[in-house]
Amino acid sequence: MDIQLKPRPWYIRYLLHILAGTVFVICSGYAIFLSIGPRQLKVDAEAHRIVEAVEAPFREYVDVEGLVQPIQTVRLNALESGFVERIVAEEGTMLQVGDTILVLGNPELLRTIDEEQMEWENQQRNFREQEIEMEQRSLTLRQQALDAAHQMAVLEKTLEQSREECRMGIKSKAELDVLEEDYNYQCRKSALQRQSLRHDSAVVRLKREMVGAGRKASARKFSRSSARIGNLVVRASVAGQLSFLNVTLGQRVAEGESVGEIKVLAEYKVRASLSEYYIDRIITGLPASIQYQERSYPLRISKVVPEVKDRNFPCDLVFAGAKPANIRLGKSYRVQIELGKPEMALVIPRGDFYQHTLGRWIYRLSPDGRTARRTPIEIGRQNPQQVEILSGLKPGDKVLVNGYDKLGEFEELVIDAD
Numbered sequence: 001m002d003i004q005l006k007p008r009p010w011y012i013r014y015l016l017h018i019l020a021g022t023v024f025v026i027c028s029g030y031a032i033f034l035s036i037g038p039r040q041l042k043v044d045a046e047a048h049r050i051v052e053a054v055e056a057p058f059r060e061y062v063d064v065e066g067l068v069q070p071i072q073t074v075r076l077n078a079l080e081s082g083f084v085e086r087i088v089a090e091e092g093t094m095l096q097v098g099d100t101i102l103v104l105g106n107p108e109l110l111r112t113i114d115e116e117q118m119e120w121e122n123q124q125r126n127f128r129e130q131e132i133e134m135e136q137r138s139l140t141l142r143q144q145a146l147d148a149a150h151q152m153a154v155l156e157k158t159l160e161q162s163r164e165e166c167r168m169g170i171k172s173k174a175e176l177d178v179l180e181e182d183y184n185y186q187c188r189k190s191a192l193q194r195q196s197l198r199h200d201s202a203v204v205r206l207k208r209e210m211v212g213a214g215r216k217a218s219a220r221k222f223s224r225s226s227a228r229i230g231n232l233v234v235r236a237s238v239a240g241q242l243s244f245l246n247v248t249l250g251q252r253v254a255e256g257e258s259v260g261e262i263k264v265l266a267e268y269k270v271r272a273s274l275s276e277y278y279i280d281r282i283i284t285g286l287p288a289s290i291q292y293q294e295r296s297y298p299l300r301i302s303k304v305v306p307e308v309k310d311r312n313f314p315c316d317l318v319f320a321g322a323k324p325a326n327i328r329l330g331k332s333y334r335v336q337i338e339l340g341k342p343e344m345a346l347v348i349p350r351g352d353f354y355q356h357t358l359g360r361w362i363y364r365l366s367p368d369g370r371t372a373r374r375t376p377i378e379i380g381r382q383n384p385q386q387v388e389i390l391s392g393l394k395p396g397d398k399v400l401v402n403g404y405d406k407l408g409e410f411e412e413l414v415i416d417a418d
Contacts, residue, residue: 041410048403050365051349053393056386058345059338063384064272066290066317066335068327071267074238076260078253079231082106091244095236095262101245104232104253113225120222127211127218134207152190155183240264268327270299270317272335276308281339288317290333292324299335346393347386351401354379354387363413365398372400372413 082104089101158179166173236242245260253259270290274282288299303316317335324333353362359379363372377392393399400413407413 041407041412042414042416043403043407045415048400049349049351050398051351051401053346053348053389053395053397053399055344055395056347057342058347058381058386058388059342059383060340060381061383062274062278062337062339064274064335064337066270066272066333068329068331068333069269069271069316070240070263070265070329071269071318072238072264073243074240074262074264075258076101076234076237076262078104078234078255078257078259080104080106080109080228081255081257082109082232082253084247084249084251084253087245087247087249089236089242089245091242091260093242094240095242096239097236099236101234101236101242101260102247104234106232109228109232113229116222116225120218123218124215127215130207130211149190152183152186155179155186234259236262238262238264239266263329265329268319268323268329269302270333270335271314272317272337273312273314274337276311276313278339279306279308279313282313282315282337286337286339287320288335288337290324290335292333297322297324301337345380346389346395348389348393348399349401350382350385350387351404353399353401353404354382356404359387362392363400363407364393365400365415369398370415372415374411375399 083106084102085105086103087101088103089095089099095101166175240262243261243263247253247259282301282304284301284304286301288301289296290299298320299317300320301315302318305314307313317337353359359377361374361376364375365372375392378390380388380390382388400407
């Protein structure tokens with residue numbers, strides 16, 4: 001005979017389902033708690049830099065590397081073409097103004113100058129012949145005027161004598177009329193000769209001026225031509241160091257070709273390259289300084305090159321006072337370029353938080369210093385040592401400024417001070 005079994009309670013039949021559902025609810029709740037509640041990370045206080053936000057003078061400046069260069073570099077160019085006959089100065093030689101660097105040879109130029117000298121001598125002879133002709137003509141005209149004046153004087157005496165003889169009845173009236181007509185003719189002729197002499201004097205004076213101008217122009221042309229021989233000698237135009245010379249013996253050098261450079265070492269400048277971010281704020285005259293061996297040396301910006309290349313632009317700085325005693329070409333210094341006068345501001349030291357948070361938030365410690373929470377902030381100006389805080393913090397707040405590459409995106413940190 002079969003025995004009827006009692007049915008099992010429902011909670012036993014569905015025990016596995018109930019257990020699975022309970023586990024699911026617990027896990028879901030924990031996940032929701034973690035997503036809603038603050039995520040925490042325990043950190044060691046000694047592994048991170050904790051600083052305090054304070055009101056302090058903020059000096060806006062740029063810290064860049066500067067390279068010492070000569071105050072001026074002068075390029076040497078060949079004024080005449082030719083072959084290098086002799087190299088007098090070697091690279092690195094200290095030169096004074098006018099020192100010979102190299103000598104060129106140009107036979108064609110020498111032949112051209114000889115031809116121009118012959119032409120100049122012929123022109124000088126022609127000018128002298130013209131002057132002699134003008135002198136002879138003037139002498140002839142003056143002689144003719146002198147003869148006419150003498151003849152007039154003789155005629156005048158003869159006419160006076162004839163008039164007296166006519167009154168005395170010795171000569172007739174007809175003879176006197178002939179003499180008077182001859183006298184009047186000579187007067188008109190003498191007047192024309194004097195007028196011709198005056199005109200000739202003006203013409204001669206004009207011709208003399210033209211001849212003199214032609215002689216000077218010819219002399220200038222020949223002088224410039226002769227000076228070209230001196231251009232075959234390349235000389236130092238300034239005092240300094242011959243930095244390089246790119247010619248060899250026998251090499252043909254074209255007119256105007258660069259043959260070397262001279263570095264002027266009387267003064268130095270510092271060349272720095274800055275980010276294009278500062279191109280609107282860097283102007284000539286801005287003060288700067290370098291720190292070397294616990295001493296500050298002032299500089300000022302003398303030149304700004306407004307051409308951006310590889311997101312940077314160069315500027316030149318000159319010393320405004322003393323220079324380091326052992327300054328050398330090519331030596332580098334850290335240069336601090338001031339962008340404004342110091343102003344009071346809420347500041348914190350620089351750290352790597354800006355690179356990881358882009359300056360949008362920072363971990364701020366609680367008053368007891370046991371935890372640190374993400375706090376939105378707004379930053380302003382920066383310099384290599386400080387960051388200006390515009391909002392989000394107040395004086396006395398303590399924050400973490402470094403080690404953000406290991407902190408991730410946790411909302412809250414637990415500070416372990418042990």
